[in-house]
Amino acid sequence: MENPKPYERGDLNFKATELRLGLPGSEEVKREATSSVRNNKRASPDMAEEGGYKGGSNANNAPTAKAQVVGWPPIRSYRKNSFATKKNEAEISGIFMKVSMDGAPYLRKIDLKVYKGYSDLLKALENMFKLTIGEYSEREGYKGSEYAPTYEDKDGDWMLVGDVPWDMFMSSCKRLRIMKGSEAKGLACGV
C-alpha cells in the first residue's frame, strides 16, 4: 500500500482523477469473496490473524500484512485486558515436585505453583509431614530444628531451601528432600 503523499487526502484525489464511466460520487465498492484490503481503510482481519490482536485506537492508513483491526473481534476491552495480564503469567499447569523425608516409607508430591513463597511452602511441608522446620536464617540455615528442607537443583547439587529468590527456586528445583537436622548442619554451615 503506497504511503499517502502530503497533498493527497487519502485516496480521494486519486479517485477524482481516475478515468471511469459513471457519475462522480457514485461509488460502488464490490466486495470480493475473500476480503481484500479496502482502499484507505483498515485491513480485514483475515490478514490480521497471525499478527494477533492489539486494541489500539488508531486505524492504520497503510496496513501491512499483519495489520490489526480496531473493533474486531468484538470483545470488551476489559475482558481483553484481563486476558493480556494472564498471558504474561506462566500457564497455571502446576509444578509438581517429589518430596522425600528421611525415614519416611514413601514420598509425597506437591505443586509449587500453589505456594506464594517460602513461608507458605514450609508451613505446608510441616503440615504434610507433621514436623517442625524452624526459622530460616542466611547465616545458620534452619538452626535449632530437627529437620532442614533441601532441594536438588538443575546442576544436580543439593541446596538448602531459602537461599535464592522464590522464583529462581521454583524454576531450578527438581526435587525436595527433608533432611534430618544432624545431616543438614553440614549444608548450613558450608560456604
Added chain:
Amino acid sequence: MNYFPEEVLEHVFDFLKSHRDRNAVSLVCKSWYRVERFSRERVFIGNCYAINPDRLIERFPRLRSLTLKGKPHFADFNLVPHDWGGFVYPWIDAMAKRGVNLEELRLKRMVVSDEGLELLSRSFVNFKSLILVSCEGFTTDGLAAIASNCRFLRELDLQENEVEDHRGQWLSCFPDSCTSLVSLNFACLKGEVNLAALERLMARSCNLRSLKLNHAVPLDTLQKILAQAPQLVDLGTGSFVSDPDSETFRRLRTAIQKCASIKSLSGFLEVAPCCLPAIYPICLNLTTLNLSYAQGIHGSELIKLIRHCGKLQRLWILDCIGDKGLGVVASTCKELQELRVFPSDLHGDGHAAVTEEGLVAISAGCPKLHSLLYFCQQMTNAALITVAKNCPNFTRFRLCIINPTIPDPVTMQPLDEGFGAIVQSCKGLRRLSLSGLLTDQVFLYIGMYAEQLEMLSVAFAGDSDKGMLCVLNGCKKLKKLEIMDSPFGNLALLTDVGKYETMRSLWMSSCEVTLGGCKTLAKKMPRLNVEIINEGDQMEATPDDDRQKVEKMYLYRSLVGARRDAPDFVWTL
C-alpha cells in the same frame, strides 16, 4: 376517558413495572400522562443525550431510580475515543440541586468521576444502590466516598469497569454502623484490599446475599467469610488457590457445604484446578455459572465440573471447553437458557476453540435455549439451519466467527442461508449479530423475516446499499443498528430519513457514507444529532469537501438538540 378518579388510576399504574408499559400508558391521553408521570419512580434512559437532566426531573418529580446509558455499544471494542462523552456528573448535579430523592443509580458505558461519586454520596440521604457497568473515569477514592457517606447502602455492584486502584482503604471506609449491605461486587478492582476490614464488614452484613471478590482475596479469607455467610445466594470467588491438604482448604470445604443457597457462582480469577472439587457439593443447585474469567481451568476440568451442574440455566464459559465439552453441557444442562462462549486465546492458535459442532450439540440438547453469544473458529450453513430448527425460541443470537469474512468451509458459500434460517425460524428474535462471509442476501432475509428485531450488529458484510435498505425497510421494530466496515453509503443512509426518529441510534464506521451525505441528513432531520468522530484531524483541513468518506458516524434522536459537552474531534452537523 376519565371514568376513574386519579387515585384509582394511580393505583392501577402501580402494577405497571415495565418502562414500555408505562410509556404506552402515558400516551393514551393527557390525564393518564399526568397521573403516570407523577407516579413513576423508576426511569430508564437508553441514551443519555436524548434528553437532559432538567427535563427528566421536570417530568418525573418522584424519581427514585435512574438508569442511564452513555457511549454507543461499539465503544466496548475501542471504536470510540476516550473523551467522547457520556458524563454522569451533570445528572448527579442536577438531581442534587433539585432535591430528587435518589435511591438507585445504574450506569452503563458512562464516564464517572470521583467528584461525581463524592457528590452522589453526600446529596441523597436514602441512596441505596449503585450499579456501574463498563464505566470508567473513577478511582477507589470515589468508592471510599460512597462507602463512607451512604449510610443505608444496600448495593455496590461494579461490573467490568476500568477503575484506577489507589490501593487505599476504601473498604475500611464502611463505618462500623453499616450493616445494610445486601450486594457487594468488586471483582473488577485490580488492587489489594484490606482483608481484615473485608472480614469485619462481612461479619456485620447479615443481609448479604451477593458477594463477588477480586483476585486479591485469597482462599483463606474466602473460607472465613463463607463460614459466617451461609445465606449467600450469589458468590464470585477471587483467588481459588490452596494446598488441598491444608487446614485452610479443609475449612473451606466445610464452609461451602453449608452454603445451600448459592445459586450463582463466578470468579475463579486465579485457580488451582485441584481445588475445584470443593465446590462440587453446591454445583447441583447452581442456576448461573460464569467461568469466563477462569483461565486457569482447562477443558477436562471444566467438563468434570459441568457434569455436576444439572440445573444450570445460564452458563458463561471459555472456548477451551471445546466441542466435546459442549456436548457434555448439552447432555447435562437440560434447563439451559443462556449460553456465552468466549475466546480464551486471542492470539488465534485455534486449537482450543469451538466450531459449529459444539453449537449444534447444544441446540439439540438444550431446547430452552433462547440467548446465545458464541465465538468460534468456523460455522457452516448446515449447522445454522439445524440450530434454527432445534431452537426456534432464540431472542438473542450473536455469532462471532473470529475471522469474519470466511465462507462456509464445507461449501465455500456465504453464510446467508444459515442466518436466513435463524431469522425465519426464530420469530421472537430481538437481537442479532452477524459474522462470516455475507452478501446482500442475508439482509434481504432479515428485512423479510426479523419482525421483532430491535438490535442488529453488522461487520464486514453486504455488497451494496440494497442490503442496508432491506433492513431499514423491513425491520419495523428496529431500535439500534450498528455497522462497521461494510459497503453501505449515502443512498442507503438517505433513502428513508424518517426511519431514524423511530430508532434510538445508528452507528456506521468504515462504510461508504460521505460528509456530504451526513450533512444532508442532518439538514433534513433537525431532531437527530448527527455526530462525526474525526480522529486524527483527517477532515480538519477540508471541512467542505463533501465527498470525503466519514470514518465514524453516530446519529441518534434527541429532544434537546446538539450536546454541549462534545470534544473537539466530534462534529455535530
